[in-house]
Amino acid sequence: MATRTFLGHYKSLAEIDDFISQIIADQGFSSGQVYDIRLALDEACTNIIEHGYGGEGKGDIQCSVESAEEGIKIILKDWGKKFNPDQIPKPDFNVDLEDLQPRGLGLYLMKNLMDKIGYCIDDGDGNTLVMTKRK
């Protein structure tokens, strides 16, 4: 449907949100599903900037949106550090508030918001993240 490249900067998050919001507005998703997609994309891009590139302004994020069976597929590419999401443990929520740790909260949220998430690490041209949402 569309592909656009953004600077790996937190200020780009609002632009990325505008980009995806315009594309999915007339695709038949409910308002709750639209919010889920917007939030999952924000979390994914934040992780790329923070963990993949190790900070702002170090590289680009390419965002492609394609039609998928009964929904859409978002493909993100970055050229930062290799990242294996399976090595990030699920946050432990059965603790006192005082002991709660932020690590992994965004990834946990992404997995709950989308129907399918797949990574292709270092395929010779950066890292690829594919997220699918069904209607």
Next chain:
Amino acid sequence: MEISSISYKRCDVVKATGRIDSDTAPDLEKAFNAIIDSKKSGIIFDMGEVNFISSRGLWVLLETQKACKKKRGKLALANISDEMSRSIELAGVKHFMEIYDDVTTAVGSF
């Protein structure tokens, strides 16, 4: 994002508009910390005009809740949309939050 706050006798009401993401969450964190640093521990966050909050924003709310609870106070969330309420639930942190339908109800809880 724009942030404003009003001080009352028992609590402070903070209101924000727009997106809370990794770009804007530090501004919200500063607003909450300014209240906590002034020896207060009762905060109501009016989310009626917030249209998006990411996990970075949720983490600001959780850290603020931690700081308020330490001083026997709390952070109360008011006017939160269904979408945001659901995302807090999906993030697994809803049981750490104190959520009220509106600011008046939240004020009454202090």
